[in-house]
Amino acid sequence: MSEExxxxxxxxxxxxxxxxxxxxxxxxxxxxxxLVYGLFNNYSPVEVIANELHLAREAERELEELTRNVDWMRKMVGNRENEMKEELFILRWMRIMKRYFHDFTMWKEGNVELINSLVQIYRAANDNCRDISSECAYPLRNASENRVVNVQDLFEGGAVDTVLEGMQRPTLDDNVMRNCLYFFLNVSKRQKHEEKDETDEAKRNATKMELFEKMEEEGYEDIITGFCELIPYYLSLSENDLPFEDSSYYFVYL
Structure with a gap:
């Protein structure tokens, strides 16, 4: 079958x-x-279709409906079979969103709303649904890399607060920590880059100050100390993990 x-x-x-x-x-x-994971030589037609059919809006709606049917606190004993199906759907949407935020660069609608949906699931799943919270961290990291998503969208969607809170959890696993680290490295680098391009200097400085204040409120110095101990470990995992030249953006620039 042809691509068309x-x-x-x-x-x-x-x-x-x-x-x-x-x-x-x-x-x-x-x-x-x-559609999103199809093997295409040219990704532009897929993006056009996704925009026309409002993938961001549809994903947000589906995730909102699914989350209503999950017992995040694991208080209910019965009906686990149906609940596990809902969780599987959520995991699959997380993987679609991971690809969506990573590869799509044309879409512009629904950034804040979709990010907020991911944030709400990440928060709800932190204690008892670790596989879901781990998957949530990937699209949030990719959103911080995607130039279509404004840094302010990450604030308004609740991603900055949520990632900060999540990094201080004592039970945080390695994959989630790595994605959280990259999230803030990406935000820091983008703010540094936008210094050259941003015409509204007052707005840029306000966003920068807001991030700094949130880091202080959530125990910035303690987090930095913890990261200094973790960085050598992450560097040893693979050549694709956190390089020292990027870590300087996080530790020095802010």
């Missing part, structure tokens, strides 16, 4: 469901998953 036909079929399937609601939740999610 492939894209046309998935576009038609998703659009038809949005108009008539004729797919199961699994089928609708799978259609988006195949």
């Amino acid at each position: 036909v492939y894209l046309k079929e998935f576009r038609g399937t998703i659009q038809n469901h949005q108009e008539h609601h004729n797919l199961t939740r699994l089928a609708y999610q799978s259609a988006w998953q195949f």
